[in-house]
Amino acid sequence: MVSASRAEIRGPSAEVRLSQRLRGHRDPLVYNPAPLTAGGLRLKTVAEFAIQYCQFLDPEGNLAADAPPSARDVPELLRMYRTMTLVRVFDAKAVNLQRTGKLGTYASCLGHEATHIAVGAAMLPEDVVAPVYREYGTQLWRGVKMSEILLYWGGDEAGSNFSVPRQDFAWCVPIGSQMLHGAGVAMAMKIRGERRCSVTYVGDGGTSEGSFYEAINLAGARQLPAVFVIVNNRWAISVPIESQTAAKTLAQKAIAGGVTGIQVDGNDVIAVRHIVSEALAKARGGGGPTVIEALTYRLSDHTTSDDASRYRSADEVKTAWQQEPLLRLRKYLVKLGAWDDAREVALKAECAREVEAAVDTYLSAARPSTDAMFDNMFAKLPKSLREQREIARHYAAEPKL
Numbered sequence: 307m308v309s310a311s312r313a314e315i316r317g318p319s320a321e322v323r324l325s326q327r328l329r330g331h332r333d334p335l336v337y338n339p340a341p342l343t344a345g346g347l348r349l350k351t352v353a354e355f356a357i358q359y360c361q362f363l364d365p366e367g368n369l370a371a372d373a374p375p376s377a378r379d380v381p382e383l384l385r386m387y388r389t390m391t392l393v394r395v396f397d398a399k400a401v402n403l404q405r406t407g408k409l410g411t412y413a414s415c416l417g418h419e420a421t422h423i424a425v426g427a428a429m430l431p432e433d434v435v436a437p438v439y440r441e442y443g444t445q446l447w448r449g450v451k452m453s454e455i456l457l458y459w460g461g462d463e464a465g466s467n468f469s470v471p472r473q474d475f476a477w478c479v480p481i482g483s484q485m486l487h488g489a490g491v492a493m494a495m496k497i498r499g500e501r502r503c504s505v506t507y508v509g510d511g512g513t514s515e516g517s518f519y520e521a522i523n524l525a526g527a528r529q530l531p532a533v534f535v536i537v538n539n540r541w542a543i544s545v546p547i548e549s550q551t552a553a554k555t556l557a558q559k560a561i562a563g564g565v566t567g568i569q570v571d572g573n574d575v576i577a578v579r580h581i582v583s584e585a586l587a588k589a590r591g592g593g594g595p596t597v598i599e600a601l602t603y604r605l606s607d608h609t610t611s612d613d614a615s616r617y618r619s620a621d622e623v624k625t626a627w628q629q630e631p632l633l634r635l636r637k638y639l640v641k642l643g644a645w646d647d648a649r650e651v652a653l654k655a656e657c658a659r660e661v662e663a664a665v666d667t668y669l670s671a672a673r674p675s676t677d678a679m680f681d682n683m684f685a686k687l688p689k690s691l692r693e694q695r696e697i698a699r700h701y702a703a704e705p706k707l
């Protein structure tokens with residue numbers, strides 16, 4: 307249910323009472339100056355807010371009474387469950403490929419499946435995603451191939467050249483930088499008068515970056531058709547959310563930019579899909595941007611180069627597993643009579659076959675030329691990089707990862 311403090315977020319539209327005294331000059335915004343308080347200062351109520359929180363499906367698979375009709379669309383729920391399972395099987399396989407020397411560093415998406423698939427399901431094909439580096443669920447839903455994801459993490463530029471969807475952005479490892487891509491493309495959509503939206507991912511750690519605020523500011527000021535999804539998985543490598551920010555929610559970071567911020571249970575695929583759909587409909591209709599904070603947990607190490615057991619307790623991870631997204635959707639589907647053990651076994655086998663086929667495609671791909679590293683950076687490569695390209699060509703005979 308949509309709950310917590312039900313009050314609207316009134317930050318952006320709140321009455322602005324700027325005192326002449328504080329501003330020091332006459333300002334057209336100044337009206338209704340507040341009375342003087344002690345010390346000769348005036349009190350100004352600039353913003354009052356509460357953050358809405360949405361959950362429809364609890365960890366036991368119980369559905370809230372006020373759930374939207376999409377919560378009873380069984381074929382669509384099954385499609386989402388199937389893709390969530392596929393991503394989980396793919397994810398485990400990718401980690402194993404890295405462990406056996408067949409893939410470079412890999413960023414797991416374990417635990418994020420509901421958020422990622424729900425976002426994909428809420429979007430239209432013509433919208434554009436600006437991802438970070440672990441949102442495979444959204445990408446697979448939109449048509450990116452598993453073999454392309456593997457190529458990318460295997461160090462092949464061709465992996466970023468998605469066959470579908472052509473206009474989605476590639477992965478963005480410099481934290482927060484994709485926020486500017488997402489805001490920028492939404493600006494282009496608005497200027498061109500297109501009824502399309504951008505959806506930009508950012509992690510909890512990413513919300514501390516300057517580019518996060520720059521993007522929100524632009525989106526608010528220009529009322530861009532943009533949705534920003536903060537995936538709060540409680541960790542930024544080894545930095546816990548408590549050390550990351552003093553803000554009580556990440557959604558409230560939207561308010562200073564005049565943008566609505568809302569929280570959703572990121573392990574509840576029904577809630578995420580509903581909230582993102584509403585935000586996209588609003589944006590498409592000219593209603594401006596939304597920031598959505600999806601509350602979830604990174605069940606895996608940060609990447610295959612990390613060992614999370616060094617900085618977080620086994621108890622914390624165990625508790626998080628009880629909240630995980632596949633389990634609750636499965637419980638709900640069983641209650642609906644739409645799922646059982648036999649179907650679960652068959653689905654897992656089908657997903658494993660699909661993943662194996664993608665791995666075969668990846669492993670049999672031609673080794674990329676070292677030139678590929680330089681190909682897409684400049685229209686005309688500077689002299690220093692031309693020299694580096696020459697040097698790199700000498701490594702062409704090295705064996706593949």
Ligand SMILES: Cc1ncc(C[n+]2csc(CCOP(=O)(O)OP(=O)(O)O)c2C)c(N)n1
Pocket residue numbers: 438440479480481482508509510511512513537539541542543604608
């Ligand atoms: C600008 C920048 N600074 C630091 C890093 C190193 N780095 C890689 S991932 C990461 C943590 C990101 O955490 P978060 O935004 O919460 O995303 P998550 O990995 O949890 O999905 C950091 C600091 C980077 N890639 N880019």
Ligand SMILES: [Mg+2]
Pocket residue numbers: 509510511537538539540541542543
């Ligand atoms: Mg994080």
